Structures are given as C-alpha cells and as structure tokens.
Amino acid sequence: MTAALTTAVPDLAALQRRAAERAAERAGGNDRLRGHIVCDGLVRIFKTEGVEVVALQGLDLVIDRGELIAIVGASGSGKSTVLNILSGLDVPTAGIARVAGFDLLTMSAKQRLRYRRSTVGFVWQQTGRNLLPYLTARENVELPMRLARRTSARAARKRASELLEMAGVGYCADRRPGQMSGGEQQRCAVAVAVANDPEVLFADEPTGELDEATAADVFEALRAINAELGVTVVVVTHDHNVATQVRRTVAIRDGRTASEVRRSARIGEDGLEELVTEEYAVLDRAGRMQLPAAFVDALALRDRVKLNLELDHVEVRSGDEPQREQL
Numbered sequence: 001m002t003a004a005l006t007t008a009v010p011d012l013a014a015l016q017r018r019a020a021e022r023a024a025e026r027a028g029g030n031d032r033l034r035g036h037i038v039c040d041g042l043v044r045i046f047k048t049e050g051v052e053v054v055a056l057q058g059l060d061l062v063i064d065r066g067e068l069i070a071i072v073g074a075s076g077s078g079k080s081t082v083l084n085i086l087s088g089l090d091v092p093t094a095g096i097a098r099v100a101g102f103d104l105l106t107m108s109a110k111q112r113l114r115y116r117r118s119t120v121g122f123v124w125q126q127t128g129r130n131l132l133p134y135l136t137a138r139e140n141v142e143l144p145m146r147l148a149r150r151t152s153a154r155a156a157r158k159r160a161s162e163l164l165e166m167a168g169v170g171y172c173a174d175r176r177p178g179q180m181s182g183g184e185q186q187r188c189a190v191a192v193a194v195a196n197d198p199e200v201l202f203a204d205e206p207t208g209e210l211d212e213a214t215a216a217d218v219f220e221a222l223r224a225i226n227a228e229l230g231v232t233v234v235v236v237t238h239d240h241n242v243a244t245q246v247r248r249t250v251a252i253r254d255g256r257t258a259s260e261v262r263r264s265a266r267i268g269e270d271g272l273e274e275l276v277t278e279e280y281a282v283l284d285r286a287g288r289m290q291l292p293a294a295f296v297d298a299l300a301l302r303d304r305v306k307l308n309l310e311l312d313h314v315e316v317r318s319g320d321e322p323q324r325e326q327l
C-alpha cells in the first residue's frame with residue numbers, strides 16, 4: 001500500500017516538466033516558445049530591506065536564431081535586468097527564460113558556468129572591460145581561444161585575424177587598445193566576444209560612449225559578424241536612434257515589452273529600393289497591450305477607456321467623454 005502511494009507521487013523533475021508543458025500550453029503551444037531566445041511572462045522582483053521592486057512584470061520576448069535585434073528603454077525600464085538574466089548572471093523570480101535550449105530558471109551551477117563560457121559572448125559599454133590594455137588587438141582576440149584550449153596557436157592566430165577583418169579593424173591587429181579610437185576598440189571587442197564561436201552575442205550599451213558616426217561603425221561590425229557567423233545578436237541600449245541600425249527594435253517600458261519597430265526594404269514607385277519603418281504595439285497572450293505614452297498624453301486618457309470593435313480595427317476613446325443622451 002505504502003509502495004503504491006510512493007510510486008503514485010510524481011518526482012520533482014516530472015513536476016517541473018509538467019509545469020513547463022502547462023506554461024507552454026498557456027503561451028499558445030510549444031511553437032510560440034521555439035525561438036532561440038524566449039522570455040515568457042518573465043518576472044524579476046528585487047527585495048531590499050523589506051521593500052519590493054518589480055523590475056520585470058511579465059516580459060514577453062521571442063528572438064529567432066540569427067536575428068540582430070535591439071532592446072531599447074529609458075533608465076529604470078528593466079533593460080539591465082533582462083540582460084543579466086539572459087546572460088546567466090541573475091535568476092528570474094518567475095516565468096520562462098530560455099536561450100539556445102538552456103532553461104535559465106532551472107539550470108545547475110555547472111550548466112550555468114558552461115553556458116556563460118561557451119554559449120554566450122559579451123560586449124560591455126566600458127571599453128576597458130572588453131580588452132586587456134597590454135595586449136594587441138590580435139592577442140586580445142586570441143586569448144579566449146587559448147584559454148578554451150580548443151584550437152592550436154596557429155589556428156587561433158588565423159581566426160583572430162579573420163575576425164578583426166570581419167569587424168572592420170584588420171588594420172588594428174598589431175595595436176594595443178591605447179593606440180585605437182573608442183570605436184575601433186569596440187569593434188575589436190566584438191571580435192573578442194565571438195572568438196570562441198558563441199551562439200548568442202549580448203552587447204550592453206556598446207555605443208554608449210561614442211558619437212553617432214563611430215556608433216554606426218560599431219553596428220556595421222555587429223551586422224557583419226551576425227551575417228558571416230550567423231550568431232544571434234542582442235543589443236541593449238537607451239538610444240532609440242539604433243532603430244535605424246537594425247531590422248527589429250523592441251521597446252521595454254516599466255518591465256514589459258511595450259512596442260516593436262520593424263524595418264524592411266521594398267521597391268518604391270520610382271523603382272528604387274526604400275526602407276520602410278513600421279511601429280507595432282505588442283499584444284501579449286492575454287490580449288494586453290500598452291498604449292504609447294504620446295497617445296495617452298495627446299488625448300489625456302486616464303483610468304478607463306472605451307473600446308469599439310470596428311470591421312478592421314479597434315477604436316480607443318476616452319472613458320471620460322460626456323455620456324450620450326439616453327433615448
């Protein structure tokens with residue numbers, strides 16, 4: 001009897017598997033969660049001295065393999081929190097966070113280390129954090145390969161030269177960081193970050209300390225690396241201008257995905273290729289979306305709004321409009 005009862009109780013792994021299946025069902029099936037990077041209903045609550053700060057309140061994000069995407073948001077919107085979670089530095093409070101098949105909520109310390117060493121690469125805002133000052137650009141790119149001991153010294157040297165060329169700074173191979181401009185250092189940092197062939201490259205404000213023209217060069221390097229190596233690239237920044245540098249920009253507001261800007265090329269009436277930029281609000285699986293702050297302000301919307309379903313769109317009106325006369 002006791003034995004029968006014991007076997008009837010599912011073990012922890014089975015419970016976790018079931019919870020994940022249920023979460024996938026709720027999220028609209030496994031298909032929706034098939035991206036290379038998936039955040040679904042991601043929550044991160046910080047507790048300090050009895051005060052709770054909800055940094056992420058149900059963030060949804062799906063990024064396909066090989067995409068180059070920017071995540072933008074004002075200070076305090078939750079960008080660093082997302083990046084810390086995705087890069088394996090921090091663990092979310094609830095929800096789903098998966099990168100390249102790794103479940104960032106449940107992975108062991110050993111898996112976390114492996115994930116950080118071999119699956120992801122980083123470019124930080126501070127150039128000093130990316131490069132060692134006493135090594136040349138080529139030696140900086142060779143170093144991670146030598147530490148990983150997966151390639152011969154000769155192969156590492158060859159790959160370092162190729163990656164620097166790809167990032168547009170082949171001419172800096174024999175220079176130390178002090179002999180390069182800020183933009184050149186960041187392009188070199190991109191080459192260092194992909195030295196060990198990671199699946200995903202995270203860049204935290206990589207152009208934060210650069211002027212616009214130099215920042216464009218760094219994005220050029222990120223695009224080249226993305227196209228040549230097929231690595232998924234996620235850039236996190238407060239600068240909305242990056243929308244012109246990438247195909248997809250996701251905006252975060254108050255710890256949630258608020259809107260998305262997509263750029264695509266089409267042939268215009270004059271027969272020339274033109275870039276089209278379209279902005280979308282993000283609708284979560286419960287049907288929630290955020291109205292852009294500018295729209296809310298323009299119509300002084302607050303507390304409640306009236307929704308009308310039209311043939312091909314939904315109308316949103318102020319809920320404070322004078323009541324129509326009752327018939």
Ligand SMILES: Nc1ncnc2c1ncn2[C@@H]1O[C@H](COP(=O)(O)OP(=O)(O)OP(=O)(O)O)[C@@H](O)[C@H]1O
Pocket residue numbers: 046047048053054055073074075076077078079080081082238
């Ligand atoms: N370790 C922490 N303890 C307590 N609160 C935190 C912690 N880290 C972040 N927060 C809070 O969570 C919210 C989101 O912070 P986060 O750093 O992710 O925003 P951000 O968009 O990266 O801002 P910034 O661009 O200024 O770095 C903020 O209200 C912040 O104060």
